[in-house]
Amino acid sequence: MSYVVGLKCRECGRRYPEAGVHVCEECFGPLEVEYDYAKMRGQITRESIAAGPHSLWRYAALLPVDFTLGPPRTGLYSGMTPLRRARNLERVLDVAELYIKDDAANYPTWSYKERVVSVAIQKAIELGYRTVACASTGNLANSLSAHAAEAGLNAYVLIPHDLEHAKVIGSLIYGPQVVRIDGNYDDVNRLCSEIADRYHWAIVNVNLRPFYTEGAKTYGYEIAEQLGWKLPRHTVVPTAGGTLLPKIHKAYSELVELGLVDAQEARIYSAQAAGCSPVVEALKSGRDTILPQKPHTIAKSISIGNPADGYSVLDVLRRTGGWGETASDPEIHEAVQLLARTEGIWTEPAGGTTLAAAIKLIAQGRIPRDESICVCITGNGYKTVESLDGQLKMPEVIPARMDAFAQLVERRGVTPEQMSTAPRWMTDNMM
Ligand SMILES: *Cc1c(COP(=O)(O)O)cnc(C)c1O
Ligand SMILES: [Zn+2]
DSSP states (O other): OOOEEEEEETTTOOEEOSSSOOBOTTTOOBEEEEEOHHHHTTTSOHHHHHTSOSSGGGGGGGTTOOGGGOOOSSOTTOOOOOEEEOHHHHHHHTOSEEEEEEGGGOTTTSBTHHHHHHHHHHHHHHTTOSEEEEEOSSHHHHHHHHHHHHHTOEEEEEEETTOOHHHHHHHHTTOOEEEEESSOHHHHHHHHHHHHHHSOOEETTTTTHHHHHHTTHHHHHHHHHHTTSOOOSEEEEEOSSSSHHHHHHHHHHHHHHTTSSOOOOOEEEEEEETTBOHHHHHHHTTOSSOOOOOOOSSOGGGOOSSOTTHHHHHHHHHHHTOOEEEEOHHHHHHHHHHHHHHHOOOBOHHHHHHHHHHHHHHHTTSSOTTSEEEEEEOBBGGGGGGGGTTTSOOOOOOOSOHHHHHHHHHHHTOOHHHHTSOOHHHHSOOO
């Protein structure tokens, strides 16, 4: 059983049955999954969710999947990532209540993409597809490759040619067809739209997009459940194609609608890299049109110059009273290292972008220091080691002798006694 009514055009409201389609035939508007919330009410409770598995499938009743057709074939260990109270960062940033939702720890490929891929693959199986595919900046390709292997589907992943080494190998290892394109993500995405017309494939972020994007709601459900069924007052979210941010908002709204959390102001903020900020640029200049950009930033996983759901992001920022900020490459580096050194979380440049933007929004007073803040970390630093080239120095090699070690301690000017005192972030307040 599922609570899905069907697909509905976000622009003209025309309805469609569930299928591998994503744009309205009438007006070319995007299609969205429609649910029967009246039927859900009273059936989906805090208790029924808590009784579910310790994975994103605990929210299956709120997703476009039908387990009466068979149990989930993938994603059984995905989601339910830590929501961490960041007490050290609270001290550094001088804020009262700061949380990190840490999808750097998502399983099995260490990014938020496990959420969208798990739902898309389940739907692809329901709809009878044998081959799944995607256009990706790296993390989606990794996740789709792994989940497709587990579910026994063929996979084609298309990526720009200049991704980090670990993001290419991190797809190849699972045995999909990996296609590197001489172009940027927007070129890859355009090609995928043409492929969708030609081949009967489930291209998860093209023709399966209405189902795929619904998986991102689980990020928002988890934040609320892990906060004890409350919403944070301020949520800072990275924006690339614009999937995650509006779906966190949709998740919050659904929980209010179903009476699982109390209605309260929950502002949502977008973080983009300064070298690729079409949505934040439109927001700040007060325009309704998002002008595509040619990306240039170390935050490659969020380098999308022409975001598919940019308008939904803009709409949510404006409707919730949120805002947006950008971070330059040096600011991204600084924030990546700050998060690692205060909280022991190593995120990729996308996460650095989000934290750097949050810090700016706090400094500007747009996010008050005494209200709850959730920073959304979406990817893992181990995959983007080369982004740190020139940032961290490879230590010199010394002989395995006591005198050599003593000399090294002298040269570094850091004695063992000094090392037992408080780390620097405890004494240097940033703000
Ligand atoms: C895909 C991705 C995002 C956000 O992308 P949206 O398309 O806006 O949902 C953020 N961070 C990382 C690490 C990603 O891989
Ligand atoms: Zn329409």
